Amino acid sequence: xxxxxxxxxxxxxxxxxxxxxxxxxxxxxxxxxxxxxxxxxxxxxxxxxxxxxxxxxxxxxxxxxxxxxxxxxxxxxxxxxxxxxxxxxxxxxxxxxxxxxxxxxxxxxxxxxxxxxxxxxxxxxxxxxxxxxxxxxxxxxxxxxxxxxxxxxxxxxxxxxxxxxxxxxxxxxxxxxxxxxxxxxxxxxxxxxxxxxxxxxxxxxxxxxxxxxxxxxxxxxxxxxxxxxxxxxxxxxxxxxxxxxxxxxxxxxxxxxxxxxxxxxxxxxxxxxxxxxxxxxxxxxxxxxxxxxxxxxxxxxxxxxxxxxxxx
Amino acid sequence: xxxxxxxxxxxxxxxxxxxxxxxxxxxxxxxxxxxxxxxxxxxxxxxxxxxxxxxxxxxxxxxxxxxxxxxxxxxxxxxxxxxxxxxxxxxxxxxxxxxxxxxxxxxxxxxxxxxxxxxxxxxxxxxxxxxxxxxxxxxxxxxxxxxxxxxxxxxxxxxxxxxxxxxxxxxxxxxxxxxxxxxxxxxxxxxxxxxxxxxxxxxxxxxxxxxxxxxxxxxxxxxxxxxxxxxxxxxxxxxxxxxxxxxxxxxxxxxxxxx
Numbered sequence: 403x404x405x406x407x408x409x410x411x412x413x414x415x416x417x418x419x420x421x422x423x424x425x426x427x428x429x430x431x432x433x434x435x436x437x438x439x440x441x442x443x444x445x446x447x448x449x450x451x452x453x454x455x456x457x458x459x460x461x462x463x464x465x466x467x468x469x470x471x472x473x474x475x476x477x478x479x480x481x482x483x484x485x486x487x488x489x490x491x492x493x494x495x496x497x498x499x500x501x502x503x504x505x506x507x508x509x510x511x512x513x514x515x516x517x518x519x520x521x522x523x524x525x526x527x528x529x530x531x532x533x534x535x536x537x538x539x540x541x542x543x544x545x546x547x548x549x550x551x552x553x554x555x556x557x558x559x560x561x562x563x564x565x566x567x568x569x570x571x572x573x574x575x576x577x578x579x580x581x582x583x584x585x586x587x588x589x590x591x592x593x594x595x596x597x598x599x600x601x602x603x604x605x606x607x608x609x610x611x612x613x614x615x616x617x618x619x620x621x622x623x624x625x626x627x628x629x630x631x632x633x634x635x636x637x638x639x640x641x642x643x644x645x646x647x648x649x650x651x652x653x654x655x656x657x658x659x660x661x662x663x664x665x666x667x668x669x670x671x672x673x674x675x676x677x678x679x680x681x682x683x684x685x686x687x688x689x690x691x692x693x694x695x696x697x698x699x700x701x702x703x704x705x706x707x708x709x710x711x712x713x714x
Numbered sequence: 715x716x717x718x719x720x721x722x723x724x725x726x727x728x729x730x731x732x733x734x735x736x737x738x739x740x741x742x743x744x745x746x747x748x749x750x751x752x753x754x755x756x757x758x759x760x761x762x763x764x765x766x767x768x769x770x771x772x773x774x775x776x777x778x779x780x781x782x783x784x785x786x787x788x789x790x791x792x793x794x795x796x797x798x799x800x801x802x803x804x805x806x807x808x809x810x811x812x813x814x815x816x817x818x819x820x821x822x823x824x825x826x827x828x829x830x831x832x833x834x835x836x837x838x839x840x841x842x843x844x845x846x847x848x849x850x851x852x853x854x855x856x857x858x859x860x861x862x863x864x865x866x867x868x869x870x871x872x873x874x875x876x877x878x879x880x881x882x883x884x885x886x887x888x889x890x891x892x893x894x895x896x897x898x899x900x901x902x903x904x905x906x907x908x909x910x911x912x913x914x915x916x917x918x919x920x921x922x923x924x925x926x927x928x929x930x931x932x933x934x935x936x937x938x939x940x941x942x943x944x945x946x947x948x949x950x951x952x953x954x955x956x957x958x959x960x961x962x963x964x965x966x967x968x969x970x971x972x973x
Contacts, residue, residue, distance in 0.1 A: 508772050598809040602873070605767060606823035606880065607799030616822065620813035 441690040448683030456687070462652050462669070464684035465677060471684050473691050478654045479569060479663040480692070483644065484637040486573025486658070487580055492630050494577075495584030502585075503592035504600075504610060504618070515589060522582035530643030533575035538566050538647070545570060545659040560659045567649040569663040575647055576640060580633035587632060591625030592618060624707040631703035638696055641667035666692040716743040716914045717783040717883040719764060724778035725943075726759045728771060733759050735943035737778075739933055741884075746906060746915045748925035748952065751935035752972070756944025757918050760935070761886050764916065765801035766794040782883065799823070802882035806889040808869035810861035810876070817857040819872055820844060823880040839879055847875035848905050867898025874905065878913070885909065887917040891924065903928050922968055926956050934964045 449456060451469050459472020498518065502511045542565045549560035599617040608616055619626075645668035649661045670685045677685060719741040726734040734756035741747045749757035762768040763776050766787060780787040787797050810819045820840045840857060844850040849871040853864070861872050870890060877885060887906075891899040906928045909915060919925050925932050933949040948955065948964045959965045966972055 596809075598805060598807055599811070601767065601770070601805065602809040602811065603822075604770065605765065605798055605803040605805075606826060606876065607795050608823075608826050609795050612826055616826075617811060620811070 437693065441686055441693055444683055445687035445690050446683075448680050449687055451680060452684070460652055460654055462673070462684075465681040469680055469684070473666070473688055475652050475654055475664050476666045476669050476688055477691065477695075479572075479648070480638055480665040480667075480695070482569050482658065483573045483576055483663070483665060484634055486570065487576035487637040488630065488634055490574065490577035491581040491584050491633055495581050495629070495633070496588050496626065498581075498585040499589035499592055500614060500618075502589050504614060515586075518582045518585050518589070522586050526579060526640055526643045529575060529579045530646035533571070533578075533643060534646050537575060537578075538571055541571065541574060542566060549659050556656055557658055559657050561657070562660050564661055565659055567647060567661040569648070569655075569658040572644050572647045572663065572665075573658075575643055576637045579640065579643060580636050583636055584629045584633040587629035588622070588626050591622045591629065594625070595621045627703055627706045631699060634699055635696055638692065638699065639667055640665075641671045644668040645671050666695075716912060718743045719884060719914065719916070720779070720781040720784075721760070721764075722779040722781065724760070724763065724776060724780065726756065726763055726768065726776050727774065729773035732943045734935075735945055737946045739946060739949050741914060741916055742931065743914045744910060744912070745931060746910045746917060746929040747931040747933065748929035749916065749918045749933050749935060750920075750922060750925050750967075751944070751947075752937070752967070753920075754940065754944070755935040755937045757933075757935045758888055759944070761888055761916060761918050764884070765803055765886055766797050767803065769794070799826075799880060800882055801884040801886060802877035802880065803886045804870070804873050804877055804888065804890045807893050808866055808873050810864075810869050810872050812860065812862040814861060815858045816844075816853050816861045816864070816872060819861040820857075820875050820879050822876060843875040843879040844872075846878055846909070847871045848901060848908075849875055865898070867894050867901055870894060870898065870902060871905065874902075874909075878909070882913070884914040884916070887915065889918050889920060892920060899924070922956075922970075926952060932956070934959075934961075934967060936963050936967065 448464055448469065448471075452459075452464075452471060453468040454461070454470045454472050456472050458474050459470060460474045462471045462475070463469065464471040498514070502515050502518075506514060545560070545565040545568065548558045548570075549565070552558040553560065595618050599621060600613055603613040603616040604610075644665050648663050648665070648668060650664045650669065650672060651662035652664065653662065655662045666688050670689055673681065673685055721737050721739050724734065724737040725732060726737075737760055749761060751757050759768060764780055764787070768774050768776065776788065782797075782800065786792065787801075810816075811822060814822065817840055820843050821836050824836065824839060841850060841854075844853065844857075849868060852868060853859075853872075861869065864872060870893075874885075874890075891902050894902065903924065906915060906917065910930075917925075917928065929952045931949065932952040932955040934947045934955060935944050936947045937944040948959060948961045950960070955964060956968050959968060
């Protein structure tokens with residue numbers, strides 16, 4: 403009797419494939435590690451020369467002797483513009499996605515979804531130019547209105563009576579930039595909600611909004627967090643549009659309708675060309691901080707998603 | 715509680731496609747009416763048109779009348795949300811809300827219709843509904859656990875409890891046992907027997923033995939060919955449909971010659 407089952411215990415194809423996928427996975431980690439090592443390595447020289455506190459200093463003069471520079475203004479500007487962008491883009495983005503997924507008729511939804519996807523693909527330099535030359539002059543009355551009627555809130559006070567190139571402007575344009583990202587991803591998430599779930603709510607006599615709260619939001623929460631975080635990631639790292647829209651003033655100014663503010667990415671782009679050795683090293687140190695912030699944002703997002711995982 | 719349903723000259727469309735043609739039938743209160751027929755004959759569409767779930771499919775609509783105690787469900791000033799509160803539904807696959815506890819699943823519909831109930835009242839409703847659904851004994855110690863943790867048959871009984879918690883007049887069941895094992899199926903069938911004293915029940919089933927076991931009236935639907943509209947072939951007392959059908963097609967179907 404011959405053994406009919408004997409042969410190769412592991413097929414070569416399986417082995418090749420598992421090797422390839424392992425290599426791909428390792429490659430991602432290697433690239434991550436290489437970036438981190440590069441940033442730290444290049445940042446150290448300037449950090450050791452910095453005569454000011456890197457985290458609290460507002461000026462950025464790394465090529466002076468002795469060098470004085472810090473990320474306070476950059477962190478402030480980056481976080482504030484991104485928060486403004488999130489505050490505007492996340493609710494509107496979810497709203498657009500809900501409309502596409504549950505309210506619009508098929509033709510309108512398809513057209514709108516297509517437009518949103520196109521908007522997501524527009525390069526940020528286009529947004530920057532459009533924001534600078536078209537949008538900014540038209541939003542000035544809004545900023546004026548804010549400072550006139552809500553000026554008693556320090557955030558909206560404007561003593562300069564100049565309303566352009568402000569953190570608010572940059573935040574609003576960033577909001578428009580990340581809106582399609584938030585909307586496109588959350589739409590995909592909403593469309594994944596099983597019909598059985600939406601029908602269960604509707605059959606109980608839920609209105610459409612009640613159905614969305616009852617079966618769509620609980621099911622989509624992790625995806626909605628991802629959508630918001632990807633939008634935030636784009637806002638944090640956005641360079642060109644912000645570089646065009648902010649007038650780089652190295653001072654923390656809570657009055658968000660006044661000109662001023664700066665961000666990590668914009669500062670790197672604007673200063674790189676003119677910077678000497680220590681200046682470049684300092685900019686890389688700023689880049690390292692941005693890298694760590696985005697890493698932290700993503701980890702927090704993962705953590706939020708994982709907390710809800712038991713239900714999905 | 716429990717009302718009579720009359721379908722009058724009901725045509726069901728999906729866009730341009732006429733899926734079901736000219737259905738006229740009566741469902742008596744406090745009884746179980748079974749819809750049987752081969753796949754694609756439109757029995758589920760008819761069921762879903764009774765509580766206006768059908769029109770949730772884009773482009774879908776009906777013509778004709780669906781009367782709930784002589785009130786047209788499709789009347790111009792009728793709110794489909796209220797229709798669905800009055801006519802409850804249980805689906806093919808158990809679909810409890812996965813993020814909700816057993817308790818919250820049962821009261822989900824109540825929280826929609828009447829806000830701000832006293833929690834004591836809600837507790838009573840939960841116990842009464844779960845008892846009616848023959849689930850109370852199995853879950854009474856863990857009503858705060860997720861509904862998704864139950865077995866398939868328990869989940870389906872939870873869905874029935876959820877549907878009857880809002881005290882509908884009519885209960886529609888769309889193949890409620892097709893995803894369940896025989897033991898769970900038996901539990902649901904026993905439950906249907908008990909519920910028919912209170913509710914008007916319409917059940918769609920692929921399983922002819924099930925129709926024979928649970929229903930007092932049976933409606934047989936058929937379709938000549940794919941792409942043609944489904945029709946109501948015959949409706950009558952269940953014993954008559956299964957033992958002495960008037961139409962040849964019905965006889966062929968119930969005797970297992972096709973379908």
